[in-house]
Amino acid sequence: MRFKDVFSIIGPAMVGPSSSHTAGAARIGRAARQVLGELPREAEIIFFGSFAATYQGHGTDRAIIGGLLDFATDDHRLPDSVELAAEAGMDISFRQGTGLFPHPNTVRLRLVGRDTGTELTLTGISIGGGNIEIVDIDGFGVKLTGMYPTVLINHMDYLGVLASVTDVMRRGQFNIGHMSLDRKNRSGAALTVLELDEPATAGLLQELQALTAVKSVKVVDLNGVKQEQKGKESTP
């Protein structure tokens, strides 16, 4: 099922004007920010399809940047995100992509982290109603919806890694709703994405991090942080 619950139909609460081009874009940006794990110093934003044709009118540019600032879809600061990001020292460029793309509303983000210089290339699609899928992270095919607390594990492709990961999950009583694994080649680098039923705890992340063959662990949780500035009107 592409749409999993009632709030993917009624919702999200968002600043207009477009659920796919504004709210969905903000969520892709925010997912990217959380995968990167820090504020980007550089952000290259590459639009495809309908995103490329209409991004200015829908505020898709502002939404993506707002997401990179970790704003929720209904944050009243979204319309001013480009200025806020510039103040925060983010170097932003927008361009139109060429070549194949998986969906009419596709965006690719190339980010460089401000603190660690970590680089990230991520591709997301906005499938309607503010719902998204992250389909590619640094060349790994993934399927990350942001609907659930999500754990991303960068690891080496050894026999038994997955078993030890699921064992940690089982011991911590974390139920996995969806899981995907992609690897560059046999015994090479691999990325496993786990969508969980409940938010990941610090303890869980530590245990995963401690496993042999695990290089890094990241969390994406687009619903976890409650919207700030509740009840306040957005700036016109």
Place this chain on the structure above:
Amino acid sequence: MNFQTLSQLAVLCEERGLGIGALMLEEQSAESGRPQEQEFATMKEYYGVMKEAVHRGMTQDTTSRSGLTGLDAQRVGAYNAASEPFLGGPAGQAMAYALAVSEVNASMGRIIATPTAGSCGIIPGVFLSCQERFGWDDDYMVSGLFAAGAIGYVIANNSFVSGAEGGCQAEVGSAIGMAAGALTELRGGTPAQAIHAVGLALKNTLGLICDPVGGLVEIPCIVRNGFGAVTALAAADMALAGVRSVIPSDEVIKVMLEVGSAMPEKHRETAGGGLAQTPTGRQIMKDLRNKKG
């Protein structure tokens, strides 16, 4: 969710002796693992945002950033009050409210996507006007939102709900279907009647293309929300009167998928055709580009 089609939804309602809204609340809570009270509270918060948006659109300046739209809801509201409109009354009110929310959206205000932002006016438009008219309390309206959500869930998973994928039939059309079904239930119709309302409504928007001028969610989106509210009321009335959708609603949803899949890309939110590419539409787009410099 334990249902994938509207007919399965109706069967489940019958088995559990519940309306669509109450059933969806149970299903939602089972799916998310959160208690029903919590899911209900979230939806109630959303209803609050819808009310705020109606109020804002009826009282404040909603001129969009492009300057192309705004304040039409207030024009319709004033006209309803001062003249003898063809619709007037509750239908005129629903139309004005739907326009109001859409204009708030276009001016980058806060709304609830139902199912998308482009179609965000229809459900609040009919819900608020009917609440005022029939004196329903907020909790009753929130159960109506769950019913609308159940219908939208089926449409979205069997067809689509974004203009970029399936044209405006998928956005405005779906919202009208959701609103019509929910209204039917709120007025005491059976789940079967509510589902007929969905099919009746959807048939009226099949083939509607997505052709926003300049790519902005303004023209024709805002007025389509106004019309959509009126159509939802009409479909609910027909269903409550006993009119049936002879082609079952699940089959109508499949037709929407077929028609949307065959729609050329220029009619799917790219502003490459339709109203966006009329001489005036093109001129507006040119002016917008120049404005940006």
